Amino acid sequence: MTSKQCPRCEGNGWLTRAGKNHAEAVTCECVATCKKCRGQGLTRIEREGGFAEMVVCPCGITDLRKRIELYNRAQIPPRFFRSQIDRYQAKNDDQATVKQTLLRIRDSFVGSLGIGLHGPPGVGKTHLLTALAGWMTLIGGKEVVYTDFSNLVARLRAGFDNGVGENRLIEPIAEVQVLMIDELGKGRATEWERGVIDRIISHRYNAQLPTFYATNYAIPDMAAATTNVDMEFQESLKSRLGSRVWSRLQEMSSPVYLGGQDFRARQPATRPSRAAGRSGVSPVPPKRG
Numbered sequence: 001m002t003s004k005q006c007p008r009c010e011g012n013g014w015l016t017r018a019g020k021n022h023a024e025a026v027t028c029e030c031v032a033t034c035k036k037c038r039g040q041g042l043t044r045i046e047r048e049g050g051f052a053e054m055v056v057c058p059c060g061i062t063d064l065r066k067r068i069e070l071y072n073r074a075q076i077p078p079r080f081f082r083s084q085i086d087r088y089q090a091k092n093d094d095q096a097t098v099k100q101t102l103l104r105i106r107d108s109f110v111g112s113l114g115i116g117l118h119g120p121p122g123v124g125k126t127h128l129l130t131a132l133a134g135w136m137t138l139i140g141g142k143e144v145v146y147t148d149f150s151n152l153v154a155r156l157r158a159g160f161d162n163g164v165g166e167n168r169l170i171e172p173i174a175e176v177q178v179l180m181i182d183e184l185g186k187g188r189a190t191e192w193e194r195g196v197i198d199r200i201i202s203h204r205y206n207a208q209l210p211t212f213y214a215t216n217y218a219i220p221d222m223a224a225a226t227t228n229v230d231m232e233f234q235e236s237l238k239s240r241l242g243s244r245v246w247s248r249l250q251e252m253s254s255p256v257y258l259g260g261q262d263f264r265a266r267q268p269a270t271r272p273s274r275a276a277g278r279s280g281v282s283p284v285p286p287k288r289g
Contacts, residue, residue: 006030013064014138016071016081023081023130025071025138027064034059041065063141070137074144076130083131088124094259095123101256102128106135109142112208114253116184118219118237122262125214129180132212136178143177149184153193170196174203177210184215185240198245205248212253219255220246 004011009028016025033039034057041062042054056062076083085103090096098117105115117125129146136142152173159169173179179200187193204211217237237255238246 012138013060014068014071016134016138018078018081019072021078022072022074023076023078023134025068027068031061031064034061037061067138067141070141070143071134074133074137075146076133077126077146077148080127080130081134083127083134085128085131085135088128088131091260094119094257098128098256098258102132106132109136109140109210112210112252114178114210114212116212116237116249116253116255117214117258118217118222118255119258119260120262121216122265123258123260124263125258126182128258129182129212129214133178133180144180145173145176145178146180146182147173148182148186149197150186152181153187153196156196157192170199174200175207175209179204179209179211181211181213184213185217185237186215189240194242194245197241201245201248201252205252208252210252211249213249219257222257 006028009015009030013028013031014025015028016023018024037043037057037059039061041057041059043057045053045055047053085099085106088095088099090099101115117128119125133144133146136144156169160166184197201211203209215237217235217240220236220238222236237249241249
């Protein structure tokens with residue numbers, strides 16, 4: 001169905017690009033229309049007794065479309081459509097260790113254990129989180145939702161204000177197969193915000209659903225010893241979320257430290273290209289905290 005020699009998609013059959021609101025995947029032009037199913041994904045099989053049955057065509061177009069749809073529903077920010085763990089440029093031992101950990105998770109992801117990336121702004125936490133989301137959807141075939149915590153809270157609050165039921169708003173986040181929350185702990189840390197994240201984390205903890213997160217707030221034991229870094233990182237995530245949520249979160253998502261200097265402070269400002277990448281494999285994009 002796909003051309004293994006295609007220089008754009010490298011035989012994957014899909015390309016990623018920056019959409020208007022989210023990164024999006026599209027079918028590569030090298031994907032030829034199957035003569036059996038004519039691109040419909042189903043083919044007719046004649047059975048004994050004059051019966052016929054429609055079955056999934058072995059050409060693979062159905063699976064390809066499913067993975068593309070999973071990527072497009074993951075809500076990855078447009079800037080990070082090129083993100084890939086392999087191309088993350090580790091600048092120190094902490095970053096190299098985290099990179100290798102995520103590569104192992106990516107290549108053999110099973111079970112319910114996630115990971116939490118703690119570190120100051122600009123060290124590549126969002127790059128790594130979105131790269132993992134892209135891989136899990138397009139290669140792993142898993143349902144993933146990526147969300148920024150502040151945006152999540154804003155959407156939920158707007159829904160409540162418009163009379164939308166709490167269950168209808170929270171369940172899609174609480175029950176998704178893999179959840180990735182960026183900027184966890186950001187905001188005012190009100191009782192309402194704590195209540196929202198408590199419900200989401202508690203549901204996922206009890207259901208053993210994997211959760212990944214990134215935060216600018218420190219691992220509790222590290223916060224007291226942190227010096228000469230961003231002031232935000234001197235406060236722990238536990239103090240932002242509360243002891244109950246943190247207790248469950250650290251059990252279901254192993255916290256790791258990603259240190260380093262702010263990447264953005266070392267690079268001139270650039271406008272990201274919206275052109276489709278080679279299967280998402282392109283030069284490393286600007287990193288976000």
